[in-house]
Amino acid sequence: MSQSESLTFYTYARVDEGRDDRWAYTGIPEIFFYDEDSAREALRELRGDVESDQDDEWPPMQLEKIETLPISKASILALLNEGVGAFVKSYEIIEIVD
Template sequence: MRQEQTFELYTYSMIHNPEEPRREDIGIPSEYFASLDEVRAAVIGLRDELKADGEDARVFRLERIRTPQLSKANLLILLNEGMGAFLKSYEVVETVSWSRMARRAVRHPPLKI
């Protein structure tokens, strides 16, 4: 029997309010990456852009998402209801901030959605 494939992807979000749940649609488009290293590099690049524009360094969540098996039914959920309804699980894997240009990572336990 053929096993359908699930995916593990990474993304990030800026933290404005630590109590704010991330997986709500807050009007900010997300970028997705294949690895944790890729998302870290993107956040470092974004931090450098913000700094060049004279903005304060931000705090970011690095997030891992897992999709359900890709099927026609699940694809319709993604298209009709959005990413939050489609995801199998979501977890914050690191919180990244810069203090005097040093990165600080804090690991969090997984959160099921």
């Protein structure tokens, strides 16, 4: 793998417009996927699980595409020492699932 290669992954998160730092640790681990279809399917399954319980309410969730920093010793160390946010170059919200 070239040291200058960035990677693209997909994830989802609860919509939280009041949150200043999207990548701040919340106690809930992030789950990442190789492609949009896998992330979308996991989100559908999660929604089905939540909606099957009458006591739970589905919160709006956002499907996201992220691009990492180029792979290097420095970027991997940032990931390990500072968390996912230090390794994310950019992200975009693909869809809001209400």
